[in-house]
Amino acid sequence: MTIGPPPDPDTEQHARAHHAHTEKALDVQVEPGAEFWGWAGRTLGAPARTATGVSVWLRQ
Template sequence: MRVHHAHAATALSVQTEPGGEFRGWAGRTLGAPVRTADGEPAWLRLVSAPEAKAEGKLWDGAPDAQHACFGG
């Protein structure tokens, strides 16, 4: 999962920040703080789940939280 997370960071042009990685429920997610190319802090979370389960709160939780906290 770490290899895939690093690949995603490269593909998205973000740099992983010190501070450690965080594993989610049952090891299905791996997240870490990152910096964008513009220097903005962000969070990169990689999710591993069967394609048939690509819906619901595992996938919608981050956008729902951002909407609740920041509107839009």
């Protein structure tokens, strides 16, 4: 589910690239289809789980 409008395509691509990099660096997995765009598309957040199954929130 996406809430709020995604930003312009360049900003959206940049945010998604950062999320992918951070997922790998922190060894977390974002729940597919559960992302949320913040106010005016300025942030991208999503629920995720660590390798040990702990629920976390990943936000860029």
